[in-house]
Amino acid sequence: MPDDSWEPPPVLLAVDLVILTLRSMTLHVLLVERGIDPYAGTQALPGGFLSNASEGIETAAHRELREEANLDASRLHLEQLGAYGAPDRDPRGRVVSVAYLAIAPALPVPVAGTDAAAASWQPVHEVSLGRLKLAFDHEQILTDALERARTKLERTSLATAFCSETFTIAELQQVYEAVWGVRLDPRNFYRKIQRVPGFIVPAGPNQRTTKGRPARLFRAGTRTTLHPPLVRPGPSTTNEVHT
Amino acid sequence: MPDDSWEPPPVLLAVDLVILTLRSMTLHVLLVERGIDPYAGTQALPGGFLSNASEGIETAAHRELREEANLDASRLHLEQLGAYGAPDRDPRGRVVSVAYLAIAPALPVPVAGTDAAAASWQPVHEVSLGRLKLAFDHEQILTDALERARTKLERTSLATAFCSETFTIAELQQVYEAVWGVRLDPRNFYRKIQRVPGFIVPAGPNQRTTKGRPARLFRAGTRTTLHPPLVRPGPSTTNEVHT
DNA sequence: GCAAAAGTGTTTAGGATACACCCATGA
DNA sequence: TCATGGGTGTATCCTAAACACTTTTGC
Numbered sequence: 001m002p003d004d005s006w007e008p009p010p011v012l013l014a015v016d017l018v019i020l021t022l023r024s025m026t027l028h029v030l031l032v033e034r035g036i037d038p039y040a041g042t043q044a045l046p047g048g049f050l051s052n053a054s055e056g057i058e059t060a061a062h063r064e065l066r067e068e069a070n071l072d073a074s075r076l077h078l079e080q081l082g083a084y085g086a087p088d089r090d091p092r093g094r095v096v097s098v099a100y101l102a103i104a105p106a107l108p109v110p111v112a113g114t115d116a117a118a119a120s121w122q123p124v125h126e127v128s129l130g131r132l133k134l135a136f137d138h139e140q141i142l143t144d145a146l147e148r149a150r151t152k153l154e155r156t157s158l159a160t161a162f163c164s165e166t167f168t169i170a171e172l173q174q175v176y177e178a179v180w181g182v183r184l185d186p187r188n189f190y191r192k193i194q195r196v197p198g199f200i201v202p203a204g205p206n207q208r209t210t211k212g213r214p215a216r217l218f219r220a221g222t223r224t225t226l227h228p229p230l231v232r233p234g235p236s237t238t239n240e241v242h243t
Numbered sequence: 244m245p246d247d248s249w250e251p252p253p254v255l256l257a258v259d260l261v262i263l264t265l266r267s268m269t270l271h272v273l274l275v276e277r278g279i280d281p282y283a284g285t286q287a288l289p290g291g292f293l294s295n296a297s298e299g300i301e302t303a304a305h306r307e308l309r310e311e312a313n314l315d316a317s318r319l320h321l322e323q324l325g326a327y328g329a330p331d332r333d334p335r336g337r338v339v340s341v342a343y344l345a346i347a348p349a350l351p352v353p354v355a356g357t358d359a360a361a362a363s364w365q366p367v368h369e370v371s372l373g374r375l376k377l378a379f380d381h382e383q384i385l386t387d388a389l390e391r392a393r394t395k396l397e398r399t400s401l402a403t404a405f406c407s408e409t410f411t412i413a414e415l416q417q418v419y420e421a422v423w424g425v426r427l428d429p430r431n432f433y434r435k436i437q438r439v440p441g442f443i444v445p446a447g448p449n450q451r452t453t454k455g456r457p458a459r460l461f462r463a464g465t466r467t468t469l470h471p472p473l474v475r476p477g478p479s480t481t482n483e484v485h486t
Numbered sequence: 487g488c489a490a491a492a493g494t495g496t497t498t499a500g501g502a503t504a505c506a507c508c509c510a511t512g513a
Numbered sequence: 514t515c516a517t518g519g520g521t522g523t524a525t526c527c528t529a530a531a532c533a534c535t536t537t538t539g540c
Contacts, residue, residue, distance in 0.1 A: 212491025455518030
């Protein structure tokens with residue numbers, strides 16, 4: 001037991017961002033190439049240290065979002081993932097990083113006006129398949145972020161955060177398919193989504209044209225939680241062969 | 244933008260524990276009465292600062308679990324909830340606390356051999372109903388912990404962590420009822436649980452006797468994730484009155 | 487007209503729910 | 514034997530899934 005003069009050890013607090021978006025039907029994450037050691041030249045999640053002792057953690061996340069990804073804090077989903085603070089995760093000293101998950105709609109330019117010019121969108125499967133190595137424990141953070149996104153799609157209206165202001169039901173379906181990694185029946189999805197009151201609401205009588213019949217446009221409704229959840233297909237535990 | 248001589252501000256890292264258990268059909272949380280300022284005399288979650296710069300965060304959680312609650316780290320569910328670090332949450336300085344959720348089986352003695360003798364199990368509704376105020380932002384942490392527990396009961400076998408080594412299906416049902424705050428049909432619950440392969444496995448031909456017909460005993464199986472989830476009853480969004 | 491995508495109808499199987507009923511034990 | 518909780522059977526409702534089919538556009 002420590003004596004009265006004992007003082008707790010200080011740590012350095014960092015923020016890391018997992019910024020996900022949908023580009024050409026597949027899930028992408030924003031990565032930056034590190035310019036300094038440790039891990040110079042390696043791809044890493046955008047992030048940085050607390051700027052001063054009175055800065056809030058989420059405030060720091062918003063700041064990094066602006067500085068490193070040129071993304072506006074508003075009109076963007078941001079939630080905390082957790083703290084990552086293994087004693088040996090950073091050779092510079094005791095660093096604890098609070099990771100955040102951000103969801104952005106598909107953007108025209110990869111990253112416009114980025115602080116670190118080395119920023120780029122990378123398909124998440126490049127990382128999960130081991131073809132792209134990340135600095136620190138960022139692969140673990142990304143894995144946790146994906147799992148968080150997958151389950152949140154089931155219980156909340158998070159999927160609309162991947163879409164722009166207005167969107168079609170088919171676009172919303174692409175979000176579910178990309179994040180869950182499954183194929184869904186467009187006809188059943190169409191009705192399933194519309195049967196949830198307040199999930200999506202019609203956005204004017206406007207249509208949109210690409211090929212085939214134009215689709216109706218919707219915008220995100222006010223509902224944030226989905227009860228009952230939209231359960232994703234998966235290894236069913238109950239359906240056993242029983243013959 | 245900071246110059247080259249800029250150094251990130253240090254923070255003090257603490258760990259807080261939300262230890263939940265089931266006592267006489269209702270959910271309880273372990274609280275300690277603070278002996279020192281700030282918030283001296285107020286109930287608070289057990290926790291403390293990192294003991295030294297090389298201690299892992301989860302290691303610190305385990306240590307506090309032992310020191311403050313006399314609970315063995317093994318045979319106990321422990322997971323991180325997240326970081327709580329509002330700049331003004333602790334008047335002593337910049338403190339960031341990493342909160343953990345622990346689930347313990349019902350214990351014979353409230354808390355045996357506790358470091359802080361002021362530790363006690365309190366019904367969670369005493370806090371959520373506002374009849375018991377907590378120090379710092381611990382009410383928020385407790386709220387988040389409860390929500391985490393509720394959703395994890397749906398998708399994982401976490402419920403068994405509330406039970407002792409062997410348990411009956413009725414005991415498992417009490418866990419779901421207490422955490423979700425609902426009543427479930429015992430007959431349907433009985434089959435629903437048993438239809439999930441690997442969730443619970445029979446524990447010998449032993450029975451147990453109280454009143455009425457003895458129940459079969461089970462122990463936790465190897466399965467940790469439930470697919471599809473055990474969806475809790477709630478405000479159904481789809482079932483609208485349509486007459 | 488034809489291709490392509492949007493949107494609708496309908497059938498079927500499996501799970502959720504409600505509840506009648508039987509079983510095993512203590513007192 | 515009765516009360517009490519454990520465990521089984523079963524009918525009904527509802528949803529998910531599969532898929533045939535119609536609609537609306539561009540070319």
